[in-house]
Structure formats: C-alpha cells, structure tokens
Amino acid sequence: MSGSDAILERLLSLHPKVIDLSLDRMERILSALGNPERRIPPVIHIAGTNGKGSTQAMIRAGLEAGGARVHAYTSPHLARFHERIRLAGDLIAEPDLAAILQECEAANGGLPITFFEITTAAAFLAFSRSPADYTLLEVGLGGRLDATNVIDAPRLSVITPISIDHTQYLGDTLTLIAGEKAGILKRRVPGIVAPQPDEALTVIEARAAKLGAPLSIAGQHWHARREGDALIYQDERGLLDLPLPNLPGPHQIENAGTALAALRALGATAEQTEAAVTHAEWPARMQRLRHGPLVDLAGPQAEIWLDGGHNPAGGKAVAATLGAMPRRPTHLVCGMLNTKDVTGYMRPLAAVADSLTAIAIPGEPNTLPAEDTASAADRAGLVAGTAPDAETAIRDIVASEPASRILICGSLYLAGRVLQQNG
Known part of the structure; x- marks a missing residue:
C-alpha cells in the first residue's frame, strides 16, 4: 500500500x-x-x-x-x-x-x-x-x-x-x-x-x-x-x-x-x-480493449469493449453506439450498483444485444447481486444469466460464439476493476 x-x-x-x-x-x-x-x-x-x-x-x-x-x-x-x-x-x-x-x-x-x-x-x-x-x-x-x-x-x-x-x-x-x-x-x-x-x-x-x-x-x-x-x-x-x-x-x-x-x-x-x-482520450467510454488477460482469454476472433455508463441515458448512448457498428453477435457482461435504475439502463440495450451475463462488481460493497441484475435484464427483454466473474462470463461466451463482440458495462466501478486487472 x-x-x-x-x-x-x-x-x-x-x-x-x-x-x-x-x-x-x-x-x-x-x-x-x-x-x-x-x-x-x-x-x-x-x-x-x-x-x-x-x-x-x-x-x-x-x-x-x-x-x-x-x-x-x-x-x-x-x-x-x-x-x-x-x-x-x-x-x-x-x-x-x-x-x-x-x-x-x-x-x-x-x-x-x-x-x-x-x-x-x-x-x-x-x-x-x-x-x-x-x-x-x-x-x-x-x-x-x-x-x-x-x-x-x-x-x-x-x-x-x-x-x-x-x-x-x-x-x-x-x-x-x-x-x-x-x-x-x-x-x-x-x-x-x-x-x-x-x-x-x-x-x-x-x-x-x-x-x-x-x-x-x-x-x-x-x-x-x-x-x-x-x-x-x-x-x-x-x-x-x-x-x-x-x-x-x-x-x-x-x-x-x-x-x-x-x-x-x-x-x-x-x-x-x-x-x-x-x-481527446477518455477511458471506459466505449473503449476497445486491445491487450491484457481478458483479451487473451477471449481469443483472436472476439472483440472486448468497456463502458462505464450506468443510467438510462447511458444505456441509450451505448445502444446507439453498438447499433452503429458492423453487425456481429453482441453479448453484455454487466455489473451495477444497487442505487441505479437498472432496468431503465438495460431497456435500450435489449434491441442490440443477444444476451447479458450478470456479475457482481468485485470489492464493491454497494454492488447489486448478479441474480438481481439478471432479473432486471430479464424484465428489460434481454436473455440473461449469471457468472461468478467477468473471466468466467467471457470464457462461456466465446466457447459458444468465438467471434463475439463482448461489452463489459454497467458501472464505472466495474470498469475501473477491469482496467486494474487488465492494464
């Protein structure tokens, strides 16, 4: 320390x-x-x-x-x-x-x-x-x-x-x-x-x-x-x-x-x-990760993106960005705080994502449990499941679709943890 x-x-x-x-x-x-x-x-x-x-x-x-x-x-x-x-x-x-x-x-x-x-x-x-x-x-x-x-x-x-x-x-x-x-x-x-x-x-x-x-x-x-x-x-x-x-x-x-x-x-x-x-450079705002353990884990065919948006307007912005990209299977790995409008954030994403895997934000006392995040995603119209961490979520996604676009999203705190571990 x-x-x-x-x-x-x-x-x-x-x-x-x-x-x-x-x-x-x-x-x-x-x-x-x-x-x-x-x-x-x-x-x-x-x-x-x-x-x-x-x-x-x-x-x-x-x-x-x-x-x-x-x-x-x-x-x-x-x-x-x-x-x-x-x-x-x-x-x-x-x-x-x-x-x-x-x-x-x-x-x-x-x-x-x-x-x-x-x-x-x-x-x-x-x-x-x-x-x-x-x-x-x-x-x-x-x-x-x-x-x-x-x-x-x-x-x-x-x-x-x-x-x-x-x-x-x-x-x-x-x-x-x-x-x-x-x-x-x-x-x-x-x-x-x-x-x-x-x-x-x-x-x-x-x-x-x-x-x-x-x-x-x-x-x-x-x-x-x-x-x-x-x-x-x-x-x-x-x-x-x-x-x-x-x-x-x-x-x-x-x-x-x-x-x-x-x-x-x-x-x-x-x-x-x-x-x-x-x-201008601004990390964790629709940032493409190009190296590090998570990118290696995902393999050469997948894309890994990171975004810290966490409210309904942030969800809309992310959805618009994904919607403007060349089409490929798109999967969200999402962790959110328990103070946010989770369904409101996810609703715009339902039109552009094929699935959402919910995780808890590691080391964050105010994280929403993965099960609650998945339930909110389900209400928003997303195909949702849970994983113990981002690594497991990514491994499962690329096992079934190697050429996926994977977006880790839902919180700046989650984005920070990812950048720390993947820096």
Whole structure:
C-alpha cells in the first residue's frame, strides 16, 4: 500500500455518509488551508448528468493543442486515485499526493467531512501551487451543493446533458435535478449549455436570467451534427468542418459540440478545435480493449469493449453506439450498483444485444447481486444469466460464439476493476 493509499483509507472514515451535500464543511477546511481555491488558474466548471468527462477531455485536448497548461479534476477514478488530479497535463505524483492529503488531514483536525470534500480540498491545494493557464473542474454530484461549487467567479460554466440519476440526492424530476445542476452558474459568468430536455432548459435559462449570466445554448446559439464522415459545427462566428470525434458513439457529437462551444468562447483557433475532437482520450467510454488477460482469454476472433455508463441515458448512448457498428453477435457482461435504475439502463440495450451475463462488481460493497441484475435484464427483454466473474462470463461466451463482440458495462466501478486487472 502506497503512502497516499493509507491516508485515503483514513479519510474514508471521517464522515458516516459517503455523500452529504453541503458547502459548510468545505468552506471550513478551505479556510483552515488559507483558501487555496482563490489562487487557482481560471476555472472552467462542468456539471451535467452525462458526458462531463468526455466533454472535459475534449476541452483539455483543445486547450493543450494551443500550448496551454491545464489542470484537471475528475471523479471517480478508474484504476488509481491519482487520475482525479492532473497538474499542468500530468497526473499528480505519488509524493505530492501523499503530502497534500496529509496537510488536508491535519488542517481538518479529525472533524466530520466526506471523502469527496477533503480530497477536493486537496485538489485545490495542489492546483494553487502549480502554475497553469486553466483549471478544468468536474462536479462530483449535482452542482449547487457540490464540493467544487466554492469557486466564486469561474471563467466559464458548462452544463452537459441532464437526465434522471441520483434521485435520492438531487430529486426525482428533471426540473429538480436541473435546478441542482444550474447551481454552478455564477453572476455574469458565461455558460455553455448542451442539448437539454425542455423542462431542464427552462430551469437553466431562468437561473441564468436571474444572475445575468449570458448563455450559449445548443440549438439556439450553436449547432453540431454529423454529415457523412464529418462533424459540422456552426455558431455566429461561422462553420467548422471537422473530422468525427475519436471517442466512439453518436452521443459524442453533442459532447464535441459542447466542448467546441466552450473552446470558441475561450478564443480557440481552428487547430485547437480540430485537436479537441481528434486528440481527446477518455477511458471506459466505449473503449476497445486491445491487450491484457481478458483479451487473451477471449481469443483472436472476439472483440472486448468497456463502458462505464450506468443510467438510462447511458444505456441509450451505448445502444446507439453498438447499433452503429458492423453487425456481429453482441453479448453484455454487466455489473451495477444497487442505487441505479437498472432496468431503465438495460431497456435500450435489449434491441442490440443477444444476451447479458450478470456479475457482481468485485470489492464493491454497494454492488447489486448478479441474480438481481439478471432479473432486471430479464424484465428489460434481454436473455440473461449469471457468472461468478467477468473471466468466467467471457470464457462461456466465446466457447459458444468465438467471434463475439463482448461489452463489459454497467458501472464505472466495474470498469475501473477491469482496467486494474487488465492494464
């Protein structure tokens, strides 16, 4: 166990709840640390239900192509915690991470604080001590009361597509959820808004009007669409004819549009906008695995894919991506958390998958048991069974159909375990 792992384990026990949305504890610890959040490079703050990570990856690729140094904060991590904190382009080094976590632990003095809050404070501390041109800050959950929402005057606010998720924390209607996401908008700070359901957009526009925050809205101020093998982006500044995003899936067109709108608001060049769509990398979003034990196990004829989507909108995006691929037998290996709308996630997949093998997420206390996942798949119209682990599931699939397309899906936590074991 590394030095940072031992500290992270201690930090998990500082609050009885994993999630407890409030800004009070965050403001307390930041004050004890000398308010590092006031000394970080200009912030691009990103909220939304789906597409936050992909959109952030594209904005970062575009900025870096122009020579900018970019800090980035994302969650959750897949294989190692260090992935959450990127300093001027590079993942935070182990000694630096251990040192700032220790400093935050000391400043907190044993008081109740959630893991996400204290580690977000650590990220701010790291960002404040490393020179860069921008800070890309991804909301953890919601927006209004998220630990990242202590930035008074970001350079830009970005809201990616909103859908129903995390209802136990954010409310069970799009209107309520949009109210939480719109909480990142700040007075007179420009906002970029991805395609939204009407009821979500109404809430965002009302909040922006109250704050005098100018919005650039998909379908009104900018448009992004696929035409053949090109991405066409258009706004009041003109038209861009770009390659398709290298992140696979039809949904990446709207994520690319959102990223391009943000980059255009920051004055990006033509080279930067092209790099945004062609250079971005984002693991576990319809990622093809090309080497490692699982690929070896599947054999030369099979394809192994990995995706961390976990809500109904994520299921739709995965189904659309699979539906656009050349046809071959398609089998899902799926593990999900017990807090998700499992049947809602699976329903769109029933039209594109030949079977689903349910597994429990290894080492995850909130995993849904494989039997329950299989029952939900059955209700969604999928041919479903169970297996003790991904290896067994893959072995069984290729034994009957060697040239299968196998997608491991249902949770970022499962995707992280797969990347750890198959890295």
